[in-house]
Amino acid sequence: MSRHLQITPSILNADFAALGAEVARIGSADWVHVDVMDNHFVPNLTFGPTMVEALARSTRIPLDAHLMIEAPDRHAPAYVEAGCGSVTFHVEAAKAPVRLAREIRAKGARASMALKPATPIEPYEDMLGELDMVLLMTVEPGFGGQKFLDLVLPKIRRARALMDKHGVETWLQVDGGVSLETIERCAEAGADVFVAGSAVYSADDPDAMVAALRAKAASAATA
Numbered sequence: 199m200s201r202h203l204q205i206t207p208s209i210l211n212a213d214f215a216a217l218g219a220e221v222a223r224i225g226s227a228d229w230v231h232v233d234v235m236d237n238h239f240v241p242n243l244t245f246g247p248t249m250v251e252a253l254a255r256s257t258r259i260p261l262d263a264h265l266m267i268e269a270p271d272r273h274a275p276a277y278v279e280a281g282c283g284s285v286t287f288h289v290e291a292a293k294a295p296v297r298l299a300r301e302i303r304a305k306g307a308r309a310s311m312a313l314k315p316a317t318p319i320e321p322y323e324d325m326l327g328e329l330d331m332v333l334l335m336t337v338e339p340g341f342g343g344q345k346f347l348d349l350v351l352p353k354i355r356r357a358r359a360l361m362d363k364h365g366v367e368t369w370l371q372v373d374g375g376v377s378l379e380t381i382e383r384c385a386e387a388g389a390d391v392f393v394a395g396s397a398v399y400s401a402d403d404p405d406a407m408v409a410a411l412r413a414k415a416a417s418a419a420t421a
């Protein structure tokens with residue numbers, strides 16, 4: 199099955215004092231990945247809906263919010279209202295994931311659910327139809343610049359197989375340590391949406407890196 203591959207740079211390693219300009223450096227990105235951290239679900243703190251709303255106003259690229267927060271049931275809707283086109287909550291934090299996914303969709307965004315590296319996908323097989331995307335973390339959430347965890351590759355394959363079995367259109371995103379070294383492994387395993395933070399923002403030309411990542415993923419997906 200041919201998949202539409204998308205590159206979503208994370209701004210976590212961009213210059214927070216100049217976010218509008220930083221996003222302008224990745225004009226060919228499909229989405230801008232915004233990592234929201236609350237210092238409770240993960241030991242790091244970034245920004246909230248006010249900042250995200252300002253960023254949404256500054257770019258035509260849609261925002262892909264990744265909420266690493268303790269109470270997504272309460273706070274996720276604010277990120278739809280802030281202008282995000284996709285909102286991802288962590289299943290380890292959500293109290294009622296089906297209700298939350300339905301609420302995000304009803305408010306007009308794509309609903310997505312994230313799993314930490316050690317969280318299995320199988321218990322959520324029956325709710326894949328409620329989700330526009332599943333995010334599989336390929337590092338422990340909290341920080342950019344970590345080493346890709348190869349141990350997640352079998353889960354990417356299993357998630358793709360479940361999606362094919364159920365015939366759902368759910369996208370499969372990988373996040374953490376994705377680079378020119380690792381993106382082919384992810385694409386071969388069945389991922390179709392690739393978050394890359396440090397790989398993009400440590401490059402001299404971030405937009406050229408987006409293109410290079412896209413080309414590598416495409417060649418691996420068709421191999």
Ligand SMILES: O=C(CO)[C@@H](O)[C@H](O)COP(=O)(O)O
Pocket residue numbers: 208210211231233264266337338339340341342343344373374375376393394395396397
């Ligand atoms: O959600 C996270 C980290 O928790 C990610 O979005 C990373 O921030 C991506 O950065 P790299 O691992 O690509 O540097």
Ligand SMILES: [Fe+2]
Pocket residue numbers: 208231232233264373393
């Ligand atoms: Fe992320």
